[in-house]
Amino acid sequence: MSDPAQVAVVTGGARGIGAAIARRVVAAGGHVVLGDLAVEQGESLARELGPAACFVAADATSEADTMTLFDAASSYGAVDAVYANAGAVGVTGLLEGTAVDDARATMDRLFTSVFLAFKHGVAHMRPQGRGALVATASxxxxxxxxxxxLYTAAKHAVKGLVESVAVEIAPYGLTANAVAPGATVSSLSAGLVGTGPADVERAYEQLASRSSSGVPTTSEDVAEAAYFLSRAHRVNGATVVIDGGDAVPGSAGRAYYGGVPHPAS
Structure with a gap:
């Protein structure tokens, strides 16, 4: 028996992985509420997806804004999937040079946003006895x-929250899981590799050249995994790495068995 179409809330839904998740949900016949501060991109995506989607300008670190997303979703029916995807790289640099305010802002954007999406997702889905929480980790x-x-610390916290919440909600028919992408082709990665946020095609080429398989991870790859986790009713508390074997698990072992000379030889 096939699952019914989803009513989903996606934070950070205007671009990149969030937009790919929204497209995946709608392609499967579902409805989606997109929350993001990128108003122009969010409204454009909502127009692209048509009546199956709506955009709400929302700060994922604000509890009031998060509640607004769930209120908007009620027009489509009961929410049964929450994709906590909002985030940013945050503060970078040496530890001793990191300002406390920047550290707190980074933790808010990367962890508090997931906490709020999960908190209100559980509140909406627990009474109906079904639903999935999916966080974008790393x-x-x-x-x-x-x-x-701080990015690493926050993403470790996301993984820990997923595992802890999974224990609480399992008796109620709910699941909590995370996707953990490696370097992923998007406007964000385009900016990070120095090609500029608009040059996604060039980012694809650069990330492909760095990948052990010669193929980079795309937002669509991550979205497919996230959507799978939202449907995998017996998968709970998992963090699924999506990196083509580049970083976790690492590809250094090829020096021993993949035809690449061992460094010591």
């Missing part, structure tokens, strides 16, 4: 050294 949530200090 390979930096399972291994250090793959991102800035």
């Amino acid at each position: 390979v930096a949530s399972v291994r250090g050294g793959l991102g800035p200090h």
Whole structure:
């Protein structure tokens, strides 16, 4: 028996992975509420997706704004999927040079946003006995050294929250899981690799050249995994790495068995 079409809330839904998730939900016959501060991009995506989607200008770190997203979703029916995707790289640099206010702002954007989406998602879905929470974590949530200090700490916190909440909500028919992307082709990564946020095609080429498989991870790859987790009723508390084997697990072992000369040889 197939699952019914979703009514989903997506934070950080205007661009990148969030937009890809929204497109995946709608393609499967669902409805989606997009929350984001990128108003122009969010409204454009909502127009693209038609009556199955609506955009709400919302700060994912604001509890009032988060509640507004769920209120908007009620026009489509009962919410049964929450994709906590809002985030940013946040503060970077040496630890001793990091300002406390910048650290707190980064934790808010990357962790508090997930906490709020999960809190209100559970409140809406627990009474109906079904529903899925999916957070966007990172390979930096399972291994250090793959991102800035506060980004890594926040993503580890997201992974921990997913595992803890999964225990609480399992008796009520709900699940909580996370996707953990590696470097992913998007406007964000285009800016990070120095090509400029509009040059996604060039970012694709650069990330492909850095990938052990020669193929970079795309937002659509991550969205497909996120959507799967929202439907996988017996998967709960998992963090699924999506990086093509580049970072977690690492690809250094190829030096021993993949035809690449061992560094010591």
